[in-house]
Each structure stands twice: as C-alpha cells, then as structure tokens.
Amino acid sequence: MATPTMEKTAAKTDVSPYITVTFRVRRFNPELSDEAQWQDFQIEIDPKERVLDGLHKIKWDVDGSLTFRRSCAHGICGSDAMRINGKNRLACKTLIKDINPEKPITVEPIKGMTVLKDLVVDMEPFFQAYRDVMPFLITSGNEPTRERLQSAEDRERFDDTTKCILCAACTSSCPVFWNDGQYFGPAAIVNAHRFIFDSRDEAAEQRLEILNDKDGVWRCRTTFNCTDACPRGIEVTKAIAEVKRALITRRY
Amino acid sequence: MSADLSKTAVGPVEGVSLYDVDNPAPLIDPPRKRTKRSPKSARGNFELAAWLFMRLSGVVLVVLVIGHLLIQLVLDGGVSKIGFAFVAGRWASPFWQVWDLLMLWLAMLHGANGLRTVINDYAERPSTRLWLKGLLYTATVFTILLGTLVIFTFDPNIR
Ligand code: HEM
Ligand code: FES
Numbered sequence: 001m002a003t004p005t006m007e008k009t010a011a012k013t014d015v016s017p018y019i020t021v022t023f024r025v026r027r028f029n030p031e032l033s034d035e036a037q038w039q040d041f042q043i044e045i046d047p048k049e050r051v052l053d054g055l056h057k058i059k060w061d062v063d064g065s066l067t068f069r070r071s072c073a074h075g076i077c078g079s080d081a082m083r084i085n086g087k088n089r090l091a092c093k094t095l096i097k098d099i100n101p102e103k104p105i106t107v108e109p110i111k112g113m114t115v116l117k118d119l120v121v122d123m124e125p126f127f128q129a130y131r132d133v134m135p136f137l138i139t140s141g142n143e144p145t146r147e148r149l150q151s152a153e154d155r156e157r158f159d160d161t162t163k164c165i166l167c168a169a170c171t172s173s174c175p176v177f178w179n180d181g182q183y184f185g186p187a188a189i190v191n192a193h194r195f196i197f198d199s200r201d202e203a204a205e206q207r208l209e210i211l212n213d214k215d216g217v218w219r220c221r222t223t224f225n226c227t228d229a230c231p232r233g234i235e236v237t238k239a240i241a242e243v244k245r246a247l248i249t250r251r252y
Numbered sequence: 253m254s255a256d257l258s259k260t261a262v263g264p265v266e267g268v269s270l271y272d273v274d275n276p277a278p279l280i281d282p283p284r285k286r287t288k289r290s291p292k293s294a295r296g297n298f299e300l301a302a303w304l305f306m307r308l309s310g311v312v313l314v315v316l317v318i319g320h321l322l323i324q325l326v327l328d329g330g331v332s333k334i335g336f337a338f339v340a341g342r343w344a345s346p347f348w349q350v351w352d353l354l355m356l357w358l359a360m361l362h363g364a365n366g367l368r369t370v371i372n373d374y375a376e377r378p379s380t381r382l383w384l385k386g387l388l389y390t391a392t393v394f395t396i397l398l399g400t401l402v403i404f405t406f407d408p409n410i411r
Contacts, residue, residue, distance in 0.1 A: 032269055034277030115280040122279075125286035132290050179373050181285040210293055218299035219372075248304065251297055 017046045021096060022104035023054055025066065028115050036115065040104065047097035051084055051105065055091060068119035075231060078167030082119050083108040088169040088229040110172035112181060126168050129184045133192035133210055138203035154199040161194040161239050163232040170226035170236050182215045186226035186236045189217055193239040196246065208247050217244050283376045302365050309362040316355040340408035349403055356399045364392040 020042055028036035041058045052070060059066045070080040073092045080091045085099050085106055099105060113121035139148075164187065171177050171185035192211055196204040211217045217240055226236035271277040323342075325331055342348040367388055375381040 028280060030276035030279060031271055031273050032277075033271060036280060112282045114282065114285060128286060128290065176373060179283055179376070181282055182287065182291070209295070212297065212300060213293040214299050215291070216293075216299070218303045221369075244303070247300055251300060 017048070018044045019047055019101060021045050021047070021054065021101045023058060024104040024106045025055075025058070025118070026106070026108040027066070027118050028109075029065070029117055038106075045096060047095070047101050049096055050092055051089075051094045051096060051099070051107065052080060052091035054096060054105070055107070067117045076165060078165035081110055081167040081169040081172070081231070083110055083172075088173045090167060090169070090231040093231050110168060112172050112174075112178040113168075121172075123168060125181055126171060126185070126187065127166075129171075129188040130166065130191055133184070133188050133207055134203060135191045135195065137195065137198070137201055138206075139200065140202055148200045150199055157199070158194050158197040160234050161190045161197075163234050164190050164194070165232060166191075167231060169229040169231055170234075173225040173229035175223060175225065176219050176221060180215075180219075183219045184211065184213075184216055186220075186240060189220075189240050189243055190234060190236055193243055196243065204246075205250075208243070208250065211243055212247055217247065220244070302368075306362060306365060309358045313355070313358055313362060316351065316358065319351070320355060340406075343403070343406050344408065353400065353403050356403070357396060360392055360396050360399075364388055 021044075023041045023043065024038050025041065026036055027039050041062055043054055043057050043062070045054055045057060052073060055066065055068055055070075059068075068080065068082070068091070070092060071077040072079075075090055075093045078090070081088060082091055083106075084091065084094055088110055091107070096105070107119065109115050109119045109121050113123065113125065115121055166187060168187060170190070171187045174183070174186055176183050177185045189211060192207045195201045196207050220237075220240050222237060222241075224237050226240075227234075227238070230236050324334060343352075368385065371381055371384045371388065375384055
C-alpha cells in the first residue's frame with residue numbers, strides 16, 4: 001500500500017486540477033445600453049477556488065470592464081454579496097465545487113436595489129435604513145471611569161446579531177423588500193436587535209417605536225429567505241421575531 | 253475564451269448606440285425604492301394590532317371553519333341535507349347564531365386584512381393601491397353588514 005503522501009504528489013503531477021467553467025454574468029453598462037444582458041465567460045479554474053477568484057480571472061485576463069465590489073476577499077467586509085445561481089451569497093465564500101460547475105454559474109447583482117453597473121448596486125437606501133435604527137450605544141447619566149461592565153449572560157443575549165457585516169444579502173433576498181424598498185429590511189432590524197437587547201443600552205424603546213412603524217417589523221412575512229441568505233449564519237428571522245415579541249410584550 | 257461579444261451590450265453593437273459616456277442610459281431601478289428622506293414614523297400600534305389579530309383570529313377560525321365545514325358538508329348526509337329548513341333549524345338556536353356571526357366577522361376582517369397586506373406588497377403605484385383598497389374596504393363593510401343583518405333579522409316563517 002502506498003503512503004497517502006506519495007499518492008498526493010503523483011496526482012499533482014499527472015492530472016490538472018483545472019476544469020472549464022462557464023460564468024454567466026448579468027451585465028449592465030449605462031454608457032452602452034439601457035438594458036442588462038447575460039454574457040457567458042468560459043474560464044479554466046480549480047473547482048476548489050471561489051466564485052470571486054473566477055470573477056477576478058475574468059476581470060484580469062478576459063474583460064477588464066467587468067465591474068464588481070470586493071475588498072477583503074475573506075468574508076469580513078461584506079462588499080461582494082451577489083446573486084449566485086439565484087441565491088444571495090458572498091462571492092468570496094462560495095466555492096465553485098459547491099455550486100455544480102457542470103452547469104453555467106449565473107452571477108447577478110443583488111435584487112431590489114438600483115443597478116449602477118454590472119454587479120455594483122446603489123447601497124445608499126440600505127445604509128439609510130441602517131442609520132434610521134440608530135445603530136450605536138445610547139446611554140444617559142455620568143460616564144463610568146472604566147468600561148461598561150456586562151455579565152456573560154447579558155452579552156450572550158444579542159451575540160448572534162453582533163456578527164452582521166452589512167453585506168445586504170439578507171435584505172436583498174426579502175420578497176417584501178424587492179417590491180417595496182420602504183420596508184426597513186432584515187439587516188436594519190438585526191442591527192436594531194443588536195442594541196435593543198444590549199443591557200448597557202438605554203434607547204431600546206426608541207428603536208422599538210421606529211420598528212413599530214408601518215414599514216417596520218410587521219411587514220415581515222416570515223419567509224426565512226434572510227436566514228438562508230446570511231453568509232454569517234445569523235438567525236435573522238428569529239431576531240426579527242424577537243423584536244416583534246418585545247414590541248407585543250411591552251405594549252400589552 | 254470569452255463569449256460572443258457581438259450579441260451583448262458589452263462589446264461593439266451594430267449601428268449606433270443611443271448611449272455613451274456623456275449621455276448614459278437611465279439606471280435600472282427597483283419597483284419602489286426607498287425615498288431619499290425617511291418618512292416620519294406613524295406612531296400608533298395599528299400594524300401591531302393587525303399582526304396580532306391575524307394570528308388570534310386564525311386560531312379561532314380553525315375551530316369555527318372546520319366545525320362549519322363538518323356540519324355543512326360531512327356529517328348527517330353531507331351537502332344534500334342543506335336547505336331552507338336546515339338553515340332555519342340551526343339559526344333557531346342562539347349558539348349557532350353566535351357561531352356564524354363570529355365566523356362572519358372574523359373571516360371577513362381576517363381575509364380583508366390579509367388582502368390589505370397583499371395589496372401593500374404588490375400594488376406599486378399609489379393610485380392603484382388606493383383604488384384596490386377602496387374596493388376591498390367597501391366590499392368588506394357591505395358583506396359584514398348584510399350578513400349581520402340577515403343573522404339577526406332571519407324569519408323562518410317568511411312567505
Ligand atoms: C382556518 C384557519 C386560518 C388560519 C390559522 C389563518 C392564519 C393566517 C395567518 C397567521 C396569516 C398571516 C400570514 C402572514 O402574516 O404572513 C394569514 C393570512 C391570510 N389569511 Fe388566513 N387563516 C385562516 C383562515 C382564513 C380564511 C377563512 C380566510 C379568508 C376569508 C383567510 C385569508 C387570509 C389572507 C387573504 C391572508 C393574507 C395572505 C398572505 O399574507 O400571504 N384566512 N392567515
Ligand atoms: S470581499 Fe469582503 S466579504 Fe467578500
């Protein structure tokens with residue numbers, strides 16, 4: 001029996017890991033046309049690489065005009081959320097081998113936002129909703145001389161919603177948001193949840209009042225699209241339900 | 253390596269493009285995008301109450317509607333037994349009067365509020381929303397009032 005190490009070296013020299021993958025990209029350039037169109041790119045790529053690597057390959061070697069956002073390339077900055085094979089994901093966290101490279105891989109901008117060029121959308125309305133829920137610590141009284149202490153249990157209460165990277169994958173997967181951008185959307189509610197349930201914060205009531213609005217949490221229809229879309233694994237729909245419950249128990 | 257460029261908006265196109273750097277095409281907007289300034293929040297618990305009502309009325313409707321369907325369509329000979337006499341017999345008892353009254357009000361308000369949500373979600377133009385809701389509320393009020401009137405003024409000896 002050959003040792004595993006030897007097998008690996010042999011495989012490396014004999015067969016190429018590269019396969020041919022078709023990227024079907026939704027392209028829009030207002031300087032050329034008023035319509036978006038699909039364009040196919042065939043590239044040689046190792047299926048263990050990510051969709052982002054494929055887009056880089058296209059941009060660097062094939063068509064430099066392909067436009068998309070990315071910054072960290074490691075799932076932290078939240079700039080490369082896109083609709084890949086019809087599902088919202090981060091291009092930098094989606095391995096090609098996991099999304100059936102035998103068939104063309106479709107890449108589109110996230111839905112419900114103005115498309116500026118190719119995969120780049122106008123994120124301003126998204127951040128406006130985010131700002132509207134006051135995503136910062138609000139306190140009264142004298143500032144403590146040292147840090148604001150909190151028990152481990154109190155911290156645990158909102159741990160899940162601290163993980164948000166504001167990539168908009170959840171909000172742009174929500175059918176209510178697709179049809180009416182006035183809805184605050186899951187991401188804004190998640191970030192309100194982050195402070196509403198923080199024992200150190202004192203503005204929970206204000207944030208709840210904002211989300212009690214007609215465009216607030218009550219527009220949520222519990223479709224779970226947001227939970228499925230979140231690249232950080234946040235239980236988004238549960239967070240929204242907790243805000244709803246907090247509103248009901250405080251009002252009645 | 254790349255696809256056939258002549259067919260896409262990206263490569264050179266036949267004829268002259270209407271749009272260029274100085275004269276770009278309009279951007280592709282979603283159906284209803286967020287207004288530049290956030291609207292002032294409406295204050296009040298209407299949406300909360302409506303949400304809660306949907307769930308509470310739903311729970312009660314399960315009992316009322318399934319009971320209703322059983323009595324009308326399944327038990328005691330099924331639909332064939334339904335007639336003026338059957339209805340008159342049931343409405344002689346205040347219990348069934350209250351049952352039907354409750355079912356009428358809850359189902360109508362529940363269904364109307366459900367359709368209100370659907371209209372809010374899908375009707376894009378404000379005028380379309382206004383007209384559809386106007387129609388919905390008119391139909392709802394009419395049906396509830398007429399149904400209530402019939403239950404309370406029903407006369408089994410009518411000629
Ligand atoms: C039999 C027991 C019933 C239960 C448990 C029930 C429950 C519910 C709930 C919880 C919702 C809210 C869904 C959401 O907000 O996402 C809803 C929506 C709705 N219900 Fe009912 N319901 C019942 C019967 C009825 C009846 C009899 C009608 C018609 C008169 C009706 C018409 C609607 C409509 C039109 C909606 C809105 C649809 C939507 O939100 O997508 N329901 N129902
Ligand atoms: S590039 Fe930063 S999250 Fe993907």
